[in-house]
Amino acid sequence: MANNKNDGIIPTLDRQREIYLKGLSGDRPMVPIDSDELERRAERAMSPEAFAYIAGGAGHETSMDSNRQAFRERRILPRMLNDVSERDTSVTLFGRRLPSPFLLSPIGVLEMVDPHGDESVGRAAAAEEVPMIFSNQASQPMETVAEAMGEGPRWFQLYWSKSDDLVKSLVSRAEACGCEAIVVTLDTTMLGWRTRxxxxxxxxxxxxxxxxxxxxxxxxxxxxxxxxxxxxxxxxxxxxxxxxxxxxxxxxxxxxxxxxxxxxxxxxxxxxxxxxxxYSRPSLTWEDLSMLRDHTRLPILLKGILHPDDARKARDYGMDGVIVSNHGGRQVDGSVSSFEMLPRVVEAVEGKIPVIMDSGIRGGADVFKALALGATAVGLGRPWVYGLALDGEDGAREVIRNFKTDFELTMGLAGCRSISEITPDTLV
Incomplete structure (x- = not known):
């Protein structure tokens, strides 16, 4: 159970109590709870170049807007008088039980935000038992971050370069430093038109x-x-x-x-x-995936999947999972949102492989809605970078704890005791 002290994890709802108790002494959170205020405060703490790179999207940034709008169009329908005194927020991915349905989506160039950004975030993620997906565009080598994380779960994001030998080397290093999955990002074979x-x-x-x-x-x-x-x-x-x-x-x-x-x-x-x-290979095709499949024993997930036919192909080509994502709106202006395509992708894979979703998640209600439409877990992106900008490792961890608490409260108040009870019927 997520609120069981015997699990060795800080009880999730203690985060809410902690904030209110500190308020009695006049202390307010250094890292804002409200996602909009969090972004505004982070902007003041970051250089204009760093903020533009992290916060910006493609073109007129309509894809970023659609990511948020799609969540607003679905509503949670709470049920009453269920005993929700104990709540289980755990999920299992590729044989590992995780206390919450979160991963940290890969975000590169963290040195623009914090000189030891990747290590700081790795320690925060490990403390909360949330898998960190190491960015291919990291500011510190994966081995350095893995050492900082100890036994904390981690995956590796792969940008497929023009050199297959380099691809193989990166994947072999990921295996050697304890990564548990390879995430092939497909939507960035060319850099989007990022106006900021x-x-x-x-x-x-x-x-x-x-x-x-x-x-x-x-x-x-x-x-x-x-x-x-x-x-x-x-x-x-x-x-x-x-x-x-x-x-x-x-x-x-x-x-x-x-x-x-x-x-x-x-x-x-x-x-x-x-x-x-x-850096990247625009000529990549489905047939190229066989080389990677033959090279690694790790689960392979394809990130950037939006079309249900691509999800079916991923399954048919022996991939172990998909991540429904439009890269946080950073690649194609006017793209469909990740959330609106989620149920179609879930239907396409027929429950045979896990479906993870990212892009636009800003609170516990968003997480609840994604799980209700069939996501196995969700990826968190920009908010934890903003926490890092404001208070380093502690700031990133606060953001993760805030998401965990918000989600657990939302789940319980909606009348659900476990993630298995979060079904399409909980939304209208």
Whole structure:
């Protein structure tokens, strides 16, 4: 049970009591509970470039709006006089029992928010027994974060690069550091038209940020040595200004060794260029999945699935799960929302593989609604980054605890004692 002290987990509803008791001493939460206020406060704590990268979406950001609107169009129908004094919020995914139906969706370049962002979030997730999906675009190598998490559950997000050898190497490293599943993100084979980033003319990867999984990888480093010897001195270069020099310093600081050595050797700049060259593969097809299936024993989930036919194909091609997601509205402006497509994807897979959903979840009621329409679990995204921006590891953990508490209260007040009782009949 979620509120059983013997489980070794802080009782969920103690979070609510803790807030009110601290209020007697005049203390208010450092991390706002309200999702809109949380975002506003985080914006003040972050650089304009960091906030634009995390908070922004594609085009006019209508897909972000549709993610939220879709949740508003479904209503919870509570039932009365059920004994909800004990509530079980646990789920089981790929043989592991989790105390709550949450995962942390992969978000890259956390160094823009916190210098030790990936480690901080990893520790917060481990403390709450919530699986963290390591970002392929992390600011710290997966091995470093895995060590910080101890026995905490973790998965690995894979962006399929132009090098199959690099893909295999990343997956082998994920296995070796205890990841329990591979999440192949399919909706970012090209970078979306992200207007906030474009208006600032700022892409963190060009400054060496968010490429730690690459600069710690033996296959990438071998490619890098070759790239350095084959550098094209005639390639276009940016106009030299103070901003250029600042960017060069950032690139040097991103190199895992000495900043000076990285710049003098040319490795830091070459790493950025090689990352751009190899980052993603628009030519990826369903047939390519067999290589990954043959290479790893881990469960494979496809992230970015919205069409029910794609969900059926995922099942037919031997995938172990799907994540219904439109990338938080960051890729296709005017896209359908994840939530509105969820029931069609659930129907398509016929209960044979788990369906996880992310994009637009901002509170416990959203989680309840997603589970009611057939999701096995949900991915949390931007809110925990905002908590990280405000109070580091403690801030990220507060956001996770707030979601857990809000969800458990919603479930109980709707008359449900366990997730198995959250069915389509609980919505209108």
């Amino acid at each position: 980033d474009l208006d600032l003319a700022y892409l963190p990867f060009l400054r060496g940020k968010g490429i730690a999984q690459y600069t710690s990888d033996p296959v990438f480093l071998k490619r890098l040595e070759k790239a350095i010897t084959e550098q094209d001195d005639e390639a276009p270069k940016p106009r030299v200004t103070l901003e250029t020099l600042k960017a060069l310093r950032e690139i040097g600081q991103s190199w895992p060794g000495s900043t000076l050595e990285g710049l003098r050797s040319g490795k830091a700049r070459a790493a950025v260029q090689e990352f751009i060259n190899v």
